[in-house]
Amino acid sequence: MGRQLSGFLVAAALGCWLAPLPKAVAAAPTTALTRAEVQHMLRRFSFSAPPQTVTSVLAQGEAAWLASQDNWQALDDSGSELETLPTQLVNGGYPDYNIFERAVYQHMILTPRQLQAKLELHWLDHFAVGLQTVGDPAVMYHYDQTIRANALGNFATLLEAIANEPAMMIWLSNNYNYCPSPNENFARESMQLYSTGIYQLNSDGSIKMKGTTPLLNYTQDDVKNIARAMAGYNVYFDPNNNDPQTRFSVQYYPQTNCGPIKYFGKTQNIPTDGTSLTYVMAQLAYRPSVAPFEVTELLQRFVTETPPAQYISDITAVWQATKYAPDQIAQVINAIVNHPLFNTYYRSMDKQPAELVFGALRQIPTVMQATANVTPGSSLLYELSNLSQQLFWPPTVFSFYRPGYLSQLTNTGSVLDRTGVFANITNAQQSGAYTDTYIDVPALRTLIGSTEGSAIAAYLLDAFLDGGSPTLQSKLSGFLGKTPDDNQVLGGIWLLLNSPDYAVN
Amino acid sequence: MLIKRRNVLGSLGGMAMLPLLVESLQATETTDTNTILVVIYLQGGNDGLNTVIPLPQYKYYYNLRTPADPPPGEALAYPLDALQLLAFDSNPSVPPLQATEYAFAPPMVAMRDLYATGNLAVIAGVGLPLAEINGLSHSNATMDWMTGQINIGLVQPSGWLGSTLVNVNGGSLGPTCSMSGNIPLLITTETQPLVINPPMDYFGVHYGVSDDGKKLAEVYKAISNIPALSTSGQADEAVMQTALTDIGIVKSLAKKEKAKDYPLPSWLDYQLRDIGRLIAGNSGIRGFFAEQGGYDTHSAQALSQPNLLAELGQAIVNFYEYLSSLNVTKNVVVMTVSDFGRRPNANLNFGTDHGAASVSFVFGNQVKGGVYGTYPSLKKFDPNGNLKVNVDFRNVLSDLIVAMGGNPTPILGETWPSLGFI
Secondary structure (H helix, E strand, O other): OOOEOHHHHHHOOOOOOOOOOOOOOOOOOOOOOOHHHHHHHHHHHOOOOOHHHHHHHHHHOHHHHHHHHHOHHHOOOHHHOOOOOOHHHEEOOEEOHHHHHHHHHHHHHHOOOHHHHHHHHHHHHHOOOOHHHHOOHHHHHHHHHHHHHHOOOOHHHHHHHHHOOHHHHHHOOOOOOOOOOOOOHHHHHHHHOOOOOOEOEOOOOOEOEEOOEEOEOOOHHHHHHHHHHOOOEEEEEOOOOOOOOOOEEEEEOOOOOOOOOEEOOEEOOOOOOOOHHHHHHHHHHOOOOHHHHHHHHHHHHHOOOOOOHHHHHHHHHHHHHOOOOOOHHHHHHHHHHHOOOHHHHOOOOEOOHHHHHHHHHHOOOEEEOOOOOOOOOOOHHHHHHHOOOOOOOOOEOOEOOOOOOHHHHOOHHHHHHHHHHHHHHHHOOOOOOOOOEEEOHHHHHHHHOOOOHHHHHHHHHHHHHOOOOHHHHHHHHHHHOOOOOHHHHHHHHHHHHOOOOOOEO | OOOOHHHHHHHHOOHHHHHHHHHHHHHOOOOOOOOEEEEEEEOOOOOHHHOEEEHHHHHHHHHHOOOOOOOOOOOOOOOHHHHHOOEEOOOOOOOHHHOOOEEEOOOOHHHHHHHHOOOEEEEEEEEOOOOOOOOOOHHHHHHHHHHOOOOOOOOOOOOHHHHHOOOOOOOOOOOEEEOOOOOOHHHOOOEOOEEOOOOHHHOOOOOOOOOOHHHHHHHHHHHOOOOOOOHHHHHHHHHHHHHHHHHHHHHHHHHHOOOOOOOOOOHHHHHHHHHHHHHHOOOOOOEEEEEEOOOOOOOOHHHOHHHHHHHHHHHHHHHHHHHHHOOOOOOEEEEEEEOOOEOOOOOOOOOOOEOOOEEEEEEEOOOOOEEEOOOOOOOOOOOOOOOOOOEEHHHHHHHHHHHOOOOHHHHHOOOOOOOOOO
């Protein structure tokens, strides 16, 4: 093999291993689903699923699964919180970052509200906020709870809620933003990253041009004036208050020296009662480019890094038609799944590091436990850190990668790093002092109902690789032998998790 | 001449000969005539005005950077007497207390030392041209600096450094390497760059448990050669194969040159140390990427940027001292780039928002020290109220591409006159 760059191959990756049947847009499929189609959908819209769940969804249909996930409040989530949050977030007077992060990761793996959890990851990427700046896990916990609660809701509501979060105020400097010299940070990114994008877009995601020049969604003067419109908010911290729910608060001070505020070509009547952030976000949420901008990013995260114009256009129409609906995002996701092109992207993009780790742990019996001391060692924090995707420590405002550039995360360093991460996971033992996660091999045998190597191989291949190739099946069975012991089973799991086909979605 | 490692590996019959191979490479002629460029990306948009301060414009600087009485420790404007200690002129031989033209920010003691060597070029007023229609966006600015193009929108072109080196035989490790853990656009071409997440000593396969570790390794090797079921899987497989090929060479270089006494106070030091080890080991790599984050200083800038600048200067000094101890500095050039500069005036968070012109540093034995470009006026700004860009960033890249033996015109899309710093 030469030093071929994966991105160039990924861009051409429209061919698929199986030939899925097309579906109608926004309508339940009328043809029988294949097991691989269900596995494809569950990889994209959950953190993968064990074989028995795939079988169940195959029987009930994707529409029924999506409907149950859309009605997430009805799914019992009580077993997914292993930590006692938020009371543990301030541990003996000091913020405890590890407990917060581990709790979120464990929740993403354990929760039956998988679609919500996957959208939570998407919005955490989209509205990336870092603990390195926010500083207090109690503030970040509040932020994550807001994202989770609105993940499948209405985009305008989500945007308004995010703007009013103390974590966002601190991250993008809208905290202590005063007239007459406002801080432009949040004003710029609230458009560029969070709503409209830089360029005016057509409904199919293409850039509107005037001659050879792209048209912009905002001017520098718009940025300045929107910053003035959103001035006056302060986040107050009381480090001596050990109650994570009350140690921070937001206060608003009406600004009297902003002068006339004019943006998007109009002089604006900005409220001075502490609702100006909500007022501005409500304007931004319905700007013309928001629908194709947000839809393109959803498709890039969930379907393909290079979505075709027709796919964007079709989903943009759904976004616009549901823009006032309280379950707008859920309806958009349903339309994405039901689109005729969805299944053509079977195994066509890389997994994010979080998907690699969480997916592995969801597909086989895994024990997760709350422990007071988890670093360093076999902990979820450690593994996500090793793969450079600790969710609450994004390196930039673009999060861990810019949509469309996921393949940059697959490189000579990362493919070797993940061998170490999967070694940690498969090596972890219940008796490990720092272990919060380990694979339960006896439970795996019980689930399969066999101690035979061939049965275990078949189960693992179905779980991780949709069956895998005959050559791979043969190699794995040969490795496991007739009745593999625990270490052999764990070795087999390590082998499959490091196979190239596991790394793609 | 540089030995083509891939060919040598084939003729020697595999990894078992690697220590000997490295030994032989050490004994052969090195890349004496070929420039090795190390790009350090200051992520977020470094505030050039608080990096190199124009002393004749101090009054304006002070006013712009003092929007109100600052909270303790958050003053942005450096006192004049502190600046005088690190002052410098266009002529690098003028000592600080006699210099009247510029000053490094007070924490940049190491950078001032580098300037005194006569091998540090300060490119003043550098940035994106007004023709870039959204140069104040991190995304656009980063794409521009990495590709040598402007207004590239949603296109994914190649990086200028990758394009410069695309026809260079860098040996089996390829011509480019990123130490940042991912692939920056700067070094993308149709070939897979080497990416290392330091320390390079851990670059390798880490096996899980099994009854027999040897058997696991054998099966892993066999599985890695089974064709993946999808095109994306095949792409992943290609990366894996490249990585597996690289392991032996990287590990041999790591063992050969341990750099045990290298000071490692910062993540940038880790990256530069391992770049230094690859250079010292004659890896054949000609383009390196490292990065330092934290320069997006919209608030409380005085609490972060001074530390970053001190860390940057010291990291470059550590890097060169290490290379000097091995007598391999001759071809090595380090440059710093950043998205953009900041606004002339500070905001009331005592931070600075996205602006235009900034400064870049280029250091190396081949570099003619001094100040290049015209420092922007602090009285008259560009149409957006920002520091005026007097040196188009592509002009700097053009000189570096030429120094590396490349032709800048097709890469940058136009021809630029030499600035003369290299």
